[in-house]
Structures are given as structure tokens and as C-alpha cells.
Amino acid sequence: MTQEELLPQIYKKDDRAFTLMYDMYSKSLYSVIYNLVRDQEEAEDVLQETFVKIWKNIDSYNESKGRFYTWILNIARNTTIDKLRSKGYNNKQKNLSSDNFVHLLDDSNKLTNKIDTIGIREFVKKLKPKCIQIIDLLFFKGYTQQEASDELQIPLGTVKTQNRNCINDLRNFLKV
Incomplete structure (x- = not known):
């Protein structure tokens, strides 16, 4: 069934349409x-919540404003962001036991070894100190640009510009 055939069935709240919609879109939405929550159980919960919102709010979808997939993708993103910002989720993250972090240390060492193996770290070391700091935060430590801005106490726009310039410098090193 195509999306064009599916939408009228979803509007009618046909139970089979829900199953078809889930089959068509669940993998990509998941x-x-x-990628935002980095936790399988949380991702599954948010996915379920996303499909419930899609089903309940289907009447607010307007085909003239965009594609159906884009609309449901925005619902998934917004639901995920709401989850990440929720007080309960943040408290849960604060209360994780140390067992949850053991694999992170192992993964971090593996990542460092992989980075060293392919030689990227050597190229990064050739960059200006500010670039080293920004690339370390954004790429090796996984900070968002806003988090890097907060950490370095510089404006977000400056982080974005310096990141772009540093990546260009890194590209130039790699061309040689």
C-alpha cells in the first residue's frame, strides 16, 4: 500500500491502517x-508515544504544508526532545548505577584506539589550540555545539564558525 492509499484509511481510524503505518515508518522513526536518546528501552517508549500522537492528531496533518513523512518525523523528534527535557528522564539519568558506565569506559578506549589507529588524532594535534579544544569537545567527547559554547564560555555562533574553520583546516591537512 502506498502512502497516498494509506492516508485516507488513517483518517478513518482503520485499525489495519495503523498497523500498516507502523510497519512502513517504525524503523526510520526508531x-x-x-540517535537522540541512545537507549533502546527509552527509544521504544518514545516510538510508541510518537505513534499514539500521530494517530490522535492525524486531523491536524495538512498535505498542502508538507509530506506526511516529514510531519511524522517532526512528531518523533519533538516527542523525543520533550522526553529528554522532562524532569523524570533527567532524574533517571542522574541516578544510574556505576555499572551503566563501565561499557562507556571500554568503548571510549576502543574509540581512542581506533582514532589513533587511523591517525586522525595526529592531524588534529597539528591544528591551533582552539581548534583542538573545539574538535575534542564536539567530535571526541560528543558535546553539542551549545554544550561546547557553555563549556568554553564563548557564544554559540563563535563555536559554529570556529568549528567550520577548524574542519576546513583539518581537511587541508588530510589533502596533503
Whole structure:
């Protein structure tokens, strides 16, 4: 069934349409959600919540404003962001046991070894100290640009510009 055939059935609240919609879109929405929450159980919960919101709010979808997939993707993103900002989620993250972090240390060492193996760290060391600091935060430590801005106590726009310039410098090193 195509999306064009599916939409009228969803509007009618046909139970089979829900199943078809889930089958068509769940994998791609799950990967978007998982990339934000980085936890399988949380991602599955958010995915379920996303489909419930889609089903309940289907009447607010307007085909003239954009594609159906874009609309449901925005619902998934917004639901995930709401989850990440929720007080309960933040408290849960604060209360994780140390067992949850053991694999992170192992993964971090593996990542460092991989980075050293392919030689990227050597190229990064050739950059200006400010670039080293920004790339370390954004790429090696996984900070968002806003978090890097807060950490370095510089404006977000400056982080974005310096990041772009540093990446260009790194590209130039790699061309040689």
C-alpha cells in the first residue's frame, strides 16, 4: 500500500491502517529517536508515544504544508526532545548505577584506539589550540555545539564558525 492509499484509511481510524503505518515508518522513526536518546528501552517508549500522537492528531496533518513523512518525523523528534527535557528522564539519568558506565569506559578506549589507529588524532594535534579544544569537545567527547559554547564560555555562533574553520583546516591537512 502506498502512502497516498494509506492516508485516507488513517483518517478513518482503520485499525489495519495503523498497523500498516507502523510497519512502513517504525524503523526510520526508531533510528531518529534512538540517535537522540541512545537507549533502546527509552527509544521504544518514545516510538510508541510518537505513534499514539500521530494517530490522535492525524486531523491536524495538512498535505498542502508538507509530506506526511516529514510531519511524522517532526512528531518523533519533538516527542523525543520533550522526553529528554522532562524532569523524570533527567532524574533517571542522574541516578544510574556505576555499572551503566563501565561499557562507556571500554568503548571510549576502543574509540581512542581506533582514532589513533587511523591517525586522525595526529592531524588534529597539528591544528591551533582552539581548534583542538573545539574538535575534542564536539567530535571526541560528543558535546553539542551549545554544550561546547557553555563549556568554553564563548557564544554559540563563535563555536559554529570556529568549528567550520577548524574542519576546513583539518581537511587541508588530510589533502596533503
